Amino acid sequence: MNAIRKRRPTLQDIADQTGVTKMTVSRYLRDPLTVAEATRARIAQVVEQLGYIPNRVPDILSNATSKAIGILIPSLSNQVFSALIQGIESVTEPAGYQTLLAHYGYSPQREEQQIAALLSYHVDGLILAESQHTARTRKMIATAAIPVVETMDLPQDPIDMVVGMDHQAAARAMVTEMLRRGRRQVIYLGARLDRRTQLRMEGYYQAMQDNGLSGRHLLTEQSSTFTLGGELLEAALARYPELDGIFCTNDDLAVGALLRCQARSIAVPQQIAIAGSNALDIGQALTPKLATIVTPRETIGRMAASMLLARLSGQAVAEWHKDVGFSLDFGQSLGSEVVEQSAALI
Amino acid sequence: MNAIRKRRPTLQDIADQTGVTKMTVSRYLRDPLTVAEATRARIAQVVEQLGYIPNRVPDILSNATSKAIGILIPSLSNQVFSALIQGIESVTEPAGYQTLLAHYGYSPQREEQQIAALLSYHVDGLILAESQHTARTRKMIATAAIPVVETMDLPQDPIDMVVGMDHQAAARAMVTEMLRRGRRQVIYLGARLDRRTQLRMEGYYQAMQDNGLSGRHLLTEQSSTFTLGGELLEAALARYPELDGIFCTNDDLAVGALLRCQARSIAVPQQIAIAGSNALDIGQALTPKLATIVTPRETIGRMAASMLLARLSGQAVAEWHKDVGFSLDFGQSLGSEVVEQSAALI
DNA sequence: TTGTAGGCGTTATCAG
DNA sequence: CTGATAACGCCTACAA
Numbered sequence: 243m244n245a246i247r248k249r250r251p252t253l254q255d256i257a258d259q260t261g262v263t264k265m266t267v268s269r270y271l272r273d274p275l276t277v278a279e280a281t282r283a284r285i286a287q288v289v290e291q292l293g294y295i296p297n298r299v300p301d302i303l304s305n306a307t308s309k310a311i312g313i314l315i316p317s318l319s320n321q322v323f324s325a326l327i328q329g330i331e332s333v334t335e336p337a338g339y340q341t342l343l344a345h346y347g348y349s350p351q352r353e354e355q356q357i358a359a360l361l362s363y364h365v366d367g368l369i370l371a372e373s374q375h376t377a378r379t380r381k382m383i384a385t386a387a388i389p390v391v392e393t394m395d396l397p398q399d400p401i402d403m404v405v406g407m408d409h410q411a412a413a414r415a416m417v418t419e420m421l422r423r424g425r426r427q428v429i430y431l432g433a434r435l436d437r438r439t440q441l442r443m444e445g446y447y448q449a450m451q452d453n454g455l456s457g458r459h460l461l462t463e464q465s466s467t468f469t470l471g472g473e474l475l476e477a478a479l480a481r482y483p484e485l486d487g488i489f490c491t492n493d494d495l496a497v498g499a500l501l502r503c504q505a506r507s508i509a510v511p512q513q514i515a516i517a518g519s520n521a522l523d524i525g526q527a528l529t530p531k532l533a534t535i536v537t538p539r540e541t542i543g544r545m546a547a548s549m550l551l552a553r554l555s556g557q558a559v560a561e562w563h564k565d566v567g568f569s570l571d572f573g574q575s576l577g578s579e580v581v582e583q584s585a586a587l588i
Numbered sequence: 589m590n591a592i593r594k595r596r597p598t599l600q601d602i603a604d605q606t607g608v609t610k611m612t613v614s615r616y617l618r619d620p621l622t623v624a625e626a627t628r629a630r631i632a633q634v635v636e637q638l639g640y641i642p643n644r645v646p647d648i649l650s651n652a653t654s655k656a657i658g659i660l661i662p663s664l665s666n667q668v669f670s671a672l673i674q675g676i677e678s679v680t681e682p683a684g685y686q687t688l689l690a691h692y693g694y695s696p697q698r699e700e701q702q703i704a705a706l707l708s709y710h711v712d713g714l715i716l717a718e719s720q721h722t723a724r725t726r727k728m729i730a731t732a733a734i735p736v737v738e739t740m741d742l743p744q745d746p747i748d749m750v751v752g753m754d755h756q757a758a759a760r761a762m763v764t765e766m767l768r769r770g771r772r773q774v775i776y777l778g779a780r781l782d783r784r785t786q787l788r789m790e791g792y793y794q795a796m797q798d799n800g801l802s803g804r805h806l807l808t809e810q811s812s813t814f815t816l817g818g819e820l821l822e823a824a825l826a827r828y829p830e831l832d833g834i835f836c837t838n839d840d841l842a843v844g845a846l847l848r849c850q851a852r853s854i855a856v857p858q859q860i861a862i863a864g865s866n867a868l869d870i871g872q873a874l875t876p877k878l879a880t881i882v883t884p885r886e887t888i889g890r891m892a893a894s895m896l897l898a899r900l901s902g903q904a905v906a907e908w909h910k911d912v913g914f915s916l917d918f919g920q921s922l923g924s925e926v927v928e929q930s931a932a933l934i
Numbered sequence: 935t936t937g938t939a940g941g942c943g944t945t946a947t948c949a950g
Numbered sequence: 951c952t953g954a955t956a957a958c959g960c961c962t963a964c965a966a
Contacts, residue, residue, distance in 0.1 A: 646944035
């Protein structure tokens with residue numbers, strides 16, 4: 243019977259039952275071949291019997307390095323970030339790095355707290371999925387002196403490394419295409435006023451102005467859901483009955499809007515063209531298929547992780563700031579150009 | 589200039605610049621009022637200037653307790669688990685507990701690895717979102733001697749505490765209702781062969797047998813997506829053209845199936861009734877609204893976290909195994925009973 | 935091949 | 951109110 247109950251086994255416990263010192267056990271655990279065969283067998287047996295669980299804490303304390311990297315995402319319920327994480331882990335896992343995931347509900351204050359928590363565990367690096375941070379966040383990261391990659395966007399004032407894309411340009415391109423196909427009264431729908439919603443709105447207004455049109459938008463602070471997309475569509479129709487197109491900050495809203503149109507027997511794209519962003523699977527399952535901005539999230543994750551690991555291993559990397567670009571999928575919800583031409587005759 | 593470059597500040601650094609010992613700084617950080625006012629001011633200033641970041645590692649090492657609990661979820665991309673996590677954190681956060689999130693792609697082996705990783709950080713407790721585990725997982729948890737809550741299901745052989753619901757009974761109830769409304773050729777569609785998919789299938793077959801019918805199912809190992817739901821529907825129609833109802837293991841498949849029906853001009857619910865499980869928002873945005881099993885995920889999370897914290901603080905709790913129940917939302921995709929009666933006359 | 939000594943940064947404990 | 955000491959569990963460095 244042990245003096246202390248229910249304490250989980252340490253190297254010393256194994257050593258005691260094996261008749262060696264914990265140092266030998268430590269060696270065995272790291273490379274069994276460094277201990278004599280007889281010793282090896284005895285240790286192996288006791289390790290198995292006790293169910294020894296490795297303890298990373300002392301090592302982190304000694305070396306101030308944890309072989310763990312922190313990932314911060316604004317929201318767990320937003321599908322968009324799981325692809326980013328997959329991309330990251332496809333690189334970190336083979337490299338033997340642990341990932342610690344934290345989310346913060348789009349609040350910079352909460353991001354700050356979460357980063358503090360991760361730093362208190364001595365993560366070796368951070369991957370962030372937004373580029374707006376509190377002053378304290380920036381100071382903490384500077385003090386911790388660990389590498390950081392900001393992803394998704396292309397921040398004006400980057401903390402360190404960047405892998406992202408130009409959401410404003412993407413929005414501008416999509417709206418430009420809608421206008422090229424003959425739409426004139428395109429309305430912008432946005433939710434949860436995060437940075438990307440703003441950038442896309444700016445792109446939208448640019449495209450409208452490029453074509454001599456004045457845009458109109460509807461925003462809400464609620465977070466994006468499909469039902470919210472439906473409600474925003476209703477509101478837009480009530481306020482701007484003449485609208486002939488909808489550009490949404492994301493596919494969630496766009497899908498909700500499209501479904502509501504169908505429920506109200508408004509023909510998409512004949513009466514209203516609809517486009518979103520992020521290329522969610524649901525948009526592809528709809529009829530008509532949703533036009534969307536394709537954001538290469540997995541690629542962003544992979545590149546961000548690669549850059550971070552390169553930096554951690556002291557490698558030189560040519561570019562610390564990468565723009566991964568985007569592509570547009572026009573789907574079936576913008577209408578064909580032929581249809582537009584006849585529509586334009588009206 | 590410091591001897592060592594870029595080392596993040598420790599209590600000793602603050603102490604040196606303040607003329608006290610690190611012990612006093614430690615006290616200040618935990619409760620400023622325990623140090624003299626003059627000292628307090630000096631320490632505060634240096635702490636701010638240095639940007640001290642707390643280091644939890646030594647404390648974890650000393651006390652073998654981290655004030656952190658691990659959450660294991662099978663998948664990040666499955667919407668279902670974000671509500672569970674929200675529920676958990678609504679309890680753990682006010683209580684000052686950190687949550688560490690890990691996911692394992694529905695693989696028990698990977699779950700084992702992730703649990704090992706969490707235990708190596710000395711988490712104080714675990715919340716699991718499935719109830720199938722490897723033998724090694726069970727042994728590790730026993731060795732670590734920390735409290736565990738298994739959630740979502742009601743496992744036969746629980747590790748410790750349980751908060752879940754009876755998926756089999758829920759599926760049986762839903763299918764029974766479909767049959768009561770006159771459907772006879774209801775097919776079961778399942779994906780990714782996890783435990784809950786199996787349980788729901790068993791419930792489905794029970795309901796069919798209760799009504800003297802032999803069921804039929806289509807399964808795939810792919811993970812659930814909306815497009816997959818559409819493909820499964822096509823496959824089901826090809827193999828069982830006479831089908832008049834579809835019960836899906838989750839709303840993702842059900843929504844995909846419903847959209848595909850609409851694309852093919854198959855009237856839902858007139859020709860085919862459809863039901864799913866989990867009450868995702870998208871199902872509620874559709875027309876007709878999707879019939880679904882309402883799983884109280886946030887409640888499960890809250891209760892699980894409460895039980896875990898109760899146990900960690902040594903409180904006695906009456907019940908360690910809770911069945912939170914379920915409810916059914918018949919939506920509009922099952923057809924009204926009147927319609928069914930006339931349909932039944934055919 | 936195995937053992938000994940010391941240190942990582944914090945806090946509990948006991949002293950002053 | 952503040953300080954000295956020891957301890958947590960492992961690993962590096964050195965020794966035998």
